[in-house]
Amino acid sequence: MKPATVTIAVACFLLMFPPTAMAEVIAITGGKVVVGDGTVHERATVVIEGGTIAAVGVQIPIPDAARTVDASGMVVWPGMIDPFTTLGLVEVSMDRPTNDANEATDTSTAQLRASDGINPNAEPIAVTRIGGVTTALVSPGKANPINGQAAIISLAGRTTAEMLVLGDAALVFNFGSRRDDEYPSTRPGTVAFIRQSLYDAQAYQERRQRAEDNCEDGQNWECDQKRDLGIEVLLRALAREVPVIAIAPRSQDIANALAVAAEFDLRLILYDAREVWKMLDEVATSGVPVLLQNTFDMPSDRDPYDRYFTLAHTVRQAGIPFAFTTGGNHNVRNLPDHAAMAVTFGLPEEDAVRALTSGAASILGIDASVGTLKAGRNADVVIWNGNPLQITSRVQRLFIRGREIPLRSRQEMLRDRYQQLDATP
Amino acid sequence: MRRSVLIATIVTLAATHAIVGDCGDVAIRGGTILTVTRGTIENGTILISDGTIVAVGSEVAVPPDADVIDATGKWLMPGIIDAHAHIALDGDINEWTSPVTPHMDMASAVAPDDYAIYQALAGGVTSTKLMHGSANVIGGVSVTVKLRWGRPLSEMLIEGARPQMKMALGENPKRIHGGKNRAPATRPAEFATIRQSFIDAQEYAEKWQRYESRVADGEDPRRPKRDLKLEVLATVLDGDIAIDCHGYSAHELVTMMEIADEFDLSLAAFSHALEAYKVADRIADHGVSVQTHTDWWGYKWEAYDAIPYQPAMLLHAGINTTIISDSGDVMRRLNREAAKLIKYGGIDRDAALAMITINAARALEIDDRTGSIEVGKDADLAIFDRDPLDSFSKCVMTLIEGEVWFDIDNVRTALQL
Numbered sequence A: 001m002k003p004a005t006v007t008i009a010v011a012c013f014l015l016m017f018p019p020t021a022m023a024e025v026i027a028i029t030g031g032k033v034v035v036g037d038g039t040v041h042e043r044a045t046v047v048i049e050g051g052t053i054a055a056v057g058v059q060i061p062i063p064d065a066a067r068t069v070d071a072s073g074m075v076v077w078p079g080m081i082d083p084f085t086t087l088g089l090v091e092v093s094m095d096r097p098t099n100d101a102n103e104a105t106d107t108s109t110a111q112l113r114a115s116d117g118i119n120p121n122a123e124p125i126a127v128t129r130i131g132g133v134t135t136a137l138v139s140p141g142k143a144n145p146i147n148g149q150a151a152i153i154s155l156a157g158r159t160t161a162e163m164l165v166l167g168d169a170a171l172v173f174n175f176g177s178r179r180d181d182e183y184p185s186t187r188p189g190t191v192a193f194i195r196q197s198l199y200d201a202q203a204y205q206e207r208r209q210r211a212e213d214n215c216e217d218g219q220n221w222e223c224d225q226k227r228d229l230g231i232e233v234l235l236r237a238l239a240r241e242v243p244v245i246a247i248a249p250r251s252q253d254i255a256n257a258l259a260v261a262a263e264f265d266l267r268l269i270l271y272d273a274r275e276v277w278k279m280l281d282e283v284a285t286s287g288v289p290v291l292l293q294n295t296f297d298m299p300s301d302r303d304p305y306d307r308y309f310t311l312a313h314t315v316r317q318a319g320i321p322f323a324f325t326t327g328g329n330h331n332v333r334n335l336p337d338h339a340a341m342a343v344t345f346g347l348p349e350e351d352a353v354r355a356l357t358s359g360a361a362s363i364l365g366i367d368a369s370v371g372t373l374k375a376g377r378n379a380d381v382v383i384w385n386g387n388p389l390q391i392t393s394r395v396q397r398l399f400i401r402g403r404e405i406p407l408r409s410r411q412e413m414l415r416d417r418y419q420q421l422d423a424t425p
Numbered sequence B: 001m002r003r004s005v006l007i008a009t010i011v012t013l014a015a016t017h018a019i020v021g022d023c024g025d026v027a028i029r030g031g032t033i034l035t036v037t038r039g040t041i042e043n044g045t046i047l048i049s050d051g052t053i054v055a056v057g058s059e060v061a062v063p064p065d066a067d068v069i070d071a072t073g074k075w076l077m078p079g080i081i082d083a084h085a086h087i088a089l090d091g092d093i094n095e096w097t098s099p100v101t102p103h104m105d106m107a108s109a110v111a112p113d114d115y116a117i118y119q120a121l122a123g124g125v126t127s128t129k130l131m132h133g134s135a136n137v138i139g140g141v142s143v144t145v146k147l148r149w150g151r152p153l154s155e156m157l158i159e160g161a162r163p164q165m166k167m168a169l170g171e172n173p174k175r176i177h178g179g180k181n182r183a184p185a186t187r188p189a190e191f192a193t194i195r196q197s198f199i200d201a202q203e204y205a206e207k208w209q210r211y212e213s214r215v216a217d218g219e220d221p222r223r224p225k226r227d228l229k230l231e232v233l234a235t236v237l238d239g240d241i242a243i244d245c246h247g248y249s250a251h252e253l254v255t256m257m258e259i260a261d262e263f264d265l266s267l268a269a270f271s272h273a274l275e276a277y278k279v280a281d282r283i284a285d286h287g288v289s290v291q292t293h294t295d296w297w298g299y300k301w302e303a304y305d306a307i308p309y310q311p312a313m314l315l316h317a318g319i320n321t322t323i324i325s326d327s328g329d330v331m332r333r334l335n336r337e338a339a340k341l342i343k344y345g346g347i348d349r350d351a352a353l354a355m356i357t358i359n360a361a362r363a364l365e366i367d368d369r370t371g372s373i374e375v376g377k378d379a380d381l382a383i384f385d386r387d388p389l390d391s392f393s394k395c396v397m398t399l400i401e402g403e404v405w406f407d408i409d410n411v412r413t414a415l416q417l
Helices: A003-016 A123-129 A187-214 A229-238 A251-264 A280-286 A311-317 A332-344 A349-356 A358-364 A410-423 B002-007 B115-121 B171-178 B187-216 B228-238 B250-263 B276-286 B310-316 B334-345 B349-354 B358-363
Strands: A025-034 A040-049 A052-057 A067-070 A075-078 A080-085 A133-138 A146-154 A164-174 A244-247 A268-271 A290-292 A322-324 A381-384 A395-400 B025-034 B040-049 B052-057 B067-070 B075-078 B080-085 B125-130 B138-141 B143-146 B164-168 B242-247 B267-272 B289-292 B321-323 B381-384 B395-400 B403-407
Touching: A025 A381, A025 A395, A080 A322, A080 A332, A080 A358, A123 A133, A123 A332, A123 A410, A133 A164, A133 A332, A146 A187, A146 A229, A164 A229, A164 A358, A187 A229, A187 A251, A244 A251, A251 A268, A251 A280, A290 A311, A311 A322, A311 A332, A311 A349, A322 A332, A322 A349, A322 A358, A332 A349, A349 A358, A410 B276, A410 B310, B025 B349, B025 B381, B075 B080, B080 B267, B080 B289, B080 B334, B080 B358, B115 B125, B115 B403, B125 B381, B125 B395, B138 B187, B171 B187, B187 B228, B187 B250, B242 B250, B250 B267, B250 B276, B267 B276, B276 B289, B276 B310, B289 B310, B289 B358, B310 B321, B310 B334, B321 B334, B321 B358, B334 B349
Parallel strands: A025 A067, A025 A075, A080 A133, A164 A244, A244 A268, A268 A290, A290 A322, B025 B067, B025 B075, B080 B125, B164 B242, B242 B267, B267 B289, B289 B321
Antiparallel strands: A025 A040, A040 A052, A075 A381, A133 A146, A146 A164, A381 A395, B025 B040, B040 B052, B075 B381, B125 B143, B138 B164, B381 B395, B395 B403
């Protein structure tokens, strides 16, 4: 790297994370603190220390060393969580060289790890976080019946490793995917392919076990067992170490996903299950949570116009755990609008708030670190000038893992640049 | 349950859409009226006669025989106008077999029973323009309609609205045609194709003029062959068809304005135009409307520099700016798009609402009859249960020329049309 490039890179880094902010003690005072679990504290204080939340409450002492941030009249929320995105994998969707989602070259790409492709400097990450979404699950895509391993990242950092909340967060299956000219080109094919893959994984495990038991100092044929990366990932799902996110758009896809999960005792999460309203009892009984990407789907000719606007409320009434997701990349920042639309069509606001924060965290198994403003959690704290569910509300200050993040992305830089051009003809 | 409580006040309305305004006057009373062009009236009344607004204000006398809609606690705004849509075309959006297809008349594709029309009505939309897609540099002629769902196209058409030719620049025509190894595969070829097409149309028009003047002189010249494509383009040259040009990059917008000058084209609007903010002064000077999006970006290279602050910046530059859907989904929630402009540009409420009403009407040249709540205009109205810029608001009733076309107390599916 040329010296000048290094200097610019370092300068950018310092701009984003001033060294003084690293282990800062910060007290955010006077705001309406929405914890994320249903609790709300009026005129409360949030104390941040060493990147985590040290204390939250109305009558809590402010440490002497603290930098005080006045949030009077403001609303303090946990950073929101989008549980299904391609953030970091895609810069420009239609430009293949900058798009690392969807390795559509094989039926199973279980061996892929989204975390290996995440670009921490992808502009959509900066655009997303200044909209108040601070944690995202990143899927390697959804093109194949078996797609690979999703990662959960915190949306600020210099390397993917330092952003990781959970490296192997889920394995992504797509029960609705079909290939054009080769097997599997039908739903029965896709289901059979997934089941056979899981059988193969079980057989592989037995073979490995036998090899381990019978291999005599590397001398006999039993020792000659090749390792298969993809199959070993499936084994982690079979051992319930990793959940399976199943993309299941149609009701039969949902039924297929539930059946396969039951057969192999998988930890299942449904995504894009837009016809879940036809399967409420089955899904509720299974206890499987749903990631709702469908608020803005358009209903079919025989459905009422508000079918998907009311979907979250319908799912909530059935007692199914749920979270909202954009399933997106560039406009993950619109996540709260999905929830607001659901509130408009019946979902209690408190349930919407929970779904955007602690609900999403608990479905993903990361509620010990994110999703609520509670002592011990990562200090992902967002100060808003109003209710974040109102589109007109703006983020005023942003802290991710205790570091204050400037509210700027390339979009604000472009705005300022061309506003200045206007001012100086 | 919540719905019935909210709407309990609007009980005078019957099952079908045509019950009010048929025989006599209609008064909508008690709501907050967002006129968009003339401020806000609390607890106001709108009096409608024969589909036209005849009085608006807080002290309007209601004739004793008028049908009354009680809108107490509700918010009334002009029917939303979407200047750029591809719904209800039954999939016939792009005649991509050639880059120049001006003779495509989108009226031939319209499916008036498309459920997307009803869903747009349920979002408060009353007028739109149904357009050819962006596959071709010169696409086809749009139709400007009111959303009378299920009625024949002849009843949907807005009389007197000047037709618009859809043109398209940049990546889409390059990808569609270049991808088939034919021109245009580059922007220079796009512009060369456009210029050659208009030159051909000029020559065609001159040929006919010569023919007609010789006939007028009593000669018997050979009649030129009629060419539908060139005939339509000649109409564009005459200015009887305006142009709505899809484009993204600042430089292609500038080049298109130069071509408009070269051929004296009536360039009414740029659609999308996500880099318009970079050349806002040029566009303002040229008087072109910009029909854009709030926060779409990054889906292709020419959308990479898009910023959500653009609509506010264009407004400040003096450009007639409107937010379009380009999508059956977004069309249902344009009021929420308008709310984003307050977030991203800090523009005032009326300016935000204008972006989805009167500014769109201006871009479509139908602002003499719709786009705001004013005496003399069509009674195209959207009634919301709360402030339409509030994210928890929903449309409860939509009227076109005084007739109810959406009523949340009587929702229908496409099967019940």
